[in-house]
Amino acid sequence: MNSTFTISLANKIDLIPESERIILKSNNYKLTLSHLQPGLKSAFNHLKHSPATLSDLRQLVVETDGIEGKDKFDKYLQGLTNLGWICHSVYPLATAIPMTGNYQFNYPKIEDWQQQTFTLSRFGYLHQVNGEMILESPQSQAKIILLDWRATALITKLSQPQTSTTLIAGIPDITEELAQQFLSLLLATQMLSSETENSHLIQWEFHDLLFHSRSRKGRHSNPIGGTYRFLDKIEPLPVVKPPMSDKVIELYKPDLEDLLKTDVSFTQVLESRRSIREYGENPITIEQLGELLYRAARIQEIIDKEKMGQLSRRPYPGGGAIHELEIYPLINYCQGIEPALYHYRPDAHELELVSEWSQEIEALVTEACLSNGSQKMPQILIIITARFNRMFWKYQSMAYAAILKHVGVLYNTLYLVSTAMNLAPCGIGAGNSDIFAKATGIDYYEESSVGEFILGTKKSS
Template identity: 40%
Template sequence: MPIARSAALPGFARPTGRLVLSRFAYLRRLPDGADESCVLESPMAPFRLILHRASAGAFVTALATSRTAQQAALLAGLSTGEGEALAGLLAGGGFLDAGQGAEAPLWDFHDLLFHARSRPGRHDYPTGGVFAHQDVPQLPAVSGPGAREEGEGIDLPVPDWDTVVARDPALSEVLEGRRSVRSYAETPVTLDQLAELLYRVARVRRVIPGDPADPHGYDGVERPYPAGGATGELEVYLSVVKCVGLEPGVYRYDAAAHRLRPRPFQHPGEEAAFGELVTAAWRATACTVDPQVLLTVTSRFGRLSWKYSQIAYALTLKHVGVLYQTLYLVATAMGLAPCGLGSGDTDAAARALGLDWTAESSVGEFLIGSRPAGVPRTAHGFADVVEAARGGEGFGENF
């Protein structure tokens, strides 16, 4: 069946020669199918093929290796005519590798599928705020204490607004001075500095009550950075190695109370995972600096997927992006050393932080430390390549 506006099935033909399945095609069972039906899809194909017989699925899997339609039919227990007809559907629907570099060589399977499925145009699934899970209780707007958290935690000082406004450079200076800093001062970052950073970047400004009478109503969360649907699904955890006024270990930032909640290690495996996170962060900086504080950003996925279909994970990554930029700008304005990391270990983070990765998982990592005196925190004036590029200097004829 067609699933995209661009779908146009060419005249039916029975392909000859050897055939092989597209590396982007995938076969899965129907979520509510009681029979043996399964569905074949591909981000490269504007069609969906529903296979009602196990032998049809066997034919498709036989083409994971280059074969003729007749050979695949024999393996699947189909007649030659049935195999040739099914091969024609696969070819016309865009499920076979056409060869000649037509298989988008620069795309990984999961990236292309993610891109095609998280935006309209290449599929026909309900997309956006469709509330597909409205019968499931919504997760709370603000995360409660975790199993490893003890006591009331550590109340953090609230920065003084007038002091911040008087001290901060102009936004343009901060934007132009923003860079990843992979070196630290001898004296580590302080607890007061972390408190100000977290307050200005990640605190809960307010919870917006939903309408109890509305089946689609839910409590929204307002923070300093923007988020689609005010879902507030992101959480921040601190893996502290060196910080003046704070013991090493793992902490969760309680964004509603502006408080750090310690998460003591309960067995050696959790402490070992903490070490893995810190080591991975060190490697991510090309082994240039011993981390002082690693911020791990997690997502409580259910806050998004309860409302949004197809786009929930894409949204949480966009939220991570704006959180990164907010961290960079505030840390730069404060004279700290910020450095966003490109990736992190999902399993190690789950063990170190005490999380079920399918419900709440790491989606971003960010290093914070004390800025060395030799690294300026702001820029005065523009410094870029635009003028040289326009003049054709130093970039080659194809710039």
């Protein structure tokens, strides 16, 4: 172990001293160290209350317990490090705080500080949290708190390759030895670029790797899943969005009993499902749109859960039965409906007018056509939005990831129903949420488009 870092117990760990043992506790784990000699007990108390270097702690143990105490201390310390309970600091610049168990703090070995250059990883990022400047990376299992403005200045300089000598130029009161310790801390926590990037990492973009690592367990200590952090603080949104207009179009409801008798088989639907980008001369009808939405997206049942708010059941699955997604059919060509942007009310099975045709709506249709790679304008563009706070009220860390999964299952349901109805469906990979916000006047952070789906009639074979 490197003895130049100052080490300490993480703030999240409670230390309870008893006669011949010490109990260490985190939120979900308890560790008892029994039959401890006085030197070991003193060293662990230092870890919690008076951070020190490894060499100082070893000396403290040896003076009281002898050389055998040092070996035992090193063994305990390695175990605590692996649990993610030990912080490493380079004062007065920075502290590395582990965010996971099974933590790896890899002490670097640099042979020639004058020749080797160092650069911040392209995945590293700085942000402010509770008044502290934090350096994080989806490659790391730790976060680094920058304790001094000079640490931020050093990070800024590391946007370009630096040796330990060039790094300190222009930054007051930073010795080369201190800079080397700081670089060692960054290396040990995977915050710096490798000379040769992992071949599997080359194709990752910054935002993709960050989203992947922070919406799943393993590389962070953030609460994840259904934590209900706003329970008794903010009222959950109702399952049905308040009316957007008094201009309403009632939609056709198919007879499900008849469909059970006449529909093609499920296997045939699965085997024949395709993304279709060419459309027939005759546009889709209001009856066909009504049947599609009824079969794919209507509310089948509303469930009232006292403090938890309203939930619902629909033909497609939704995590926690929350169903945060909304459907906005943008009608371009449809027999029986005027071109405009509408909102689908899944409880009443009807459309309500959101906006007459406008420059923004024209842009949404054009954008969909370009994204689809088609020469023809779509007959109907189904814009899928999320009322974010329906999900954020309950879930943490993985809420947006779950929203995208819900978009996927709604896509698939629309695909399968469209195929069963002999229509031409096609999901789109990306859309413009800002144009949608301008077209509707809806706050971008309250509700925004998260998916688009094109629908039309099939071209005659």
